[in-house]
Amino acid sequence: MIAAASIALLIATGAADVPRAPCDAQEEVRTALEAAAAQGRPSLDAALGSLERLLEFPLLRGTDPKDPQRVELALARLGSLCAARAQTPTARAISPADPALLQEILSRPEFADARDRRGDAFAALIRRVTEWLESLFQTREMETGAKWIRFFVLALAAALALFGLLRLRSARLTKRSRPVSDGSAPGPLVLDDPAVHLARAREALADDARRAIREGLLALLSMLERQRWARPDRVKTNRELSAELPGRGAPTELAVEVDALVRWYDRTFYSLAPVPAAEARHFVDSIAALSARIGAGAAG
Numbered sequence: 001m002i003a004a005a006s007i008a009l010l011i012a013t014g015a016a017d018v019p020r021a022p023c024d025a026q027e028e029v030r031t032a033l034e035a036a037a038a039q040g041r042p043s044l045d046a047a048l049g050s051l052e053r054l055l056e057f058p059l060l061r062g063t064d065p066k067d068p069q070r071v072e073l074a075l076a077r078l079g080s081l082c083a084a085r086a087q088t089p090t091a092r093a094i095s096p097a098d099p100a101l102l103q104e105i106l107s108r109p110e111f112a113d114a115r116d117r118r119g120d121a122f123a124a125l126i127r128r129v130t131e132w133l134e135s136l137f138q139t140r141e142m143e144t145g146a147k148w149i150r151f152f153v154l155a156l157a158a159a160l161a162l163f164g165l166l167r168l169r170s171a172r173l174t175k176r177s178r179p180v181s182d183g184s185a186p187g188p189l190v191l192d193d194p195a196v197h198l199a200r201a202r203e204a205l206a207d208d209a210r211r212a213i214r215e216g217l218l219a220l221l222s223m224l225e226r227q228r229w230a231r232p233d234r235v236k237t238n239r240e241l242s243a244e245l246p247g248r249g250a251p252t253e254l255a256v257e258v259d260a261l262v263r264w265y266d267r268t269f270y271s272l273a274p275v276p277a278a279e280a281r282h283f284v285d286s287i288a289a290l291s292a293r294i295g296a297g298a299a300g
Helices: 002-013 015-024 026-039 041-055 070-087 099-106 109-114 118-138 140-177 194-204 209-226 238-244 252-269 277-299
Strands: none
Touching: 015 026, 015 041, 015 070, 026 041, 026 070, 041 070, 070 099, 194 209, 194 277, 209 238, 209 252, 209 277, 238 252, 252 277
């Protein structure tokens, strides 16, 4: 804060000609800024803010507040600003009301980061486009065309809304007219003996690997249901069914093996890629071996 006080002192001593005071004491300004920089960034920010308010000019616009060269850049821009003001006959303060002088200063290399050369060009482009659009819609022909366009858009929106209402009404009527089930609708798939499904799976391996693994899965489900390790209503997914096996009394090793089998089945059966025949045969053989072990355990 000592540096900020030093610059404030410069402001006070230059009250007779405030804009020229820093230019007459640039070495003192350098000393104050270096001292502020040594104290830390807050002190430097305060000192630079006091200097910019004194000059009525943003010395560090467009620069990074964390730039370690801020002091040198501020001093360089101060020197350029003071030189420009010294060449001005009236030596008056530069303000936003002096666009020509500001443009001359900002065009110098040390102010490359503080200017935006494309701003005026972009504003001019926007202004030209706006004027063109206004002239386009102010003509009588374009006004007539705009009316027809609005009418067409409104008619299209009304047609879409009517179409949506008709579709909704048709869906409701279809739902109401659907006959109530009399109980004759097919219920859950009735599973055969695991051996029957395995026989179908081996038969399908020759020409339809996807159907073969489907029959293999049915053999697995039939086997689990007969051991009361799975619910017969089959309201669970395959992975949920395998996760419930330990809780229904199935051995842990069997639950792990079943989980691996159903995960492979879900990933392969519901994929768009063809089912490899070798993998399908291995899946069916694994279920057959598992069924044999369970049968042997039940018999023992």
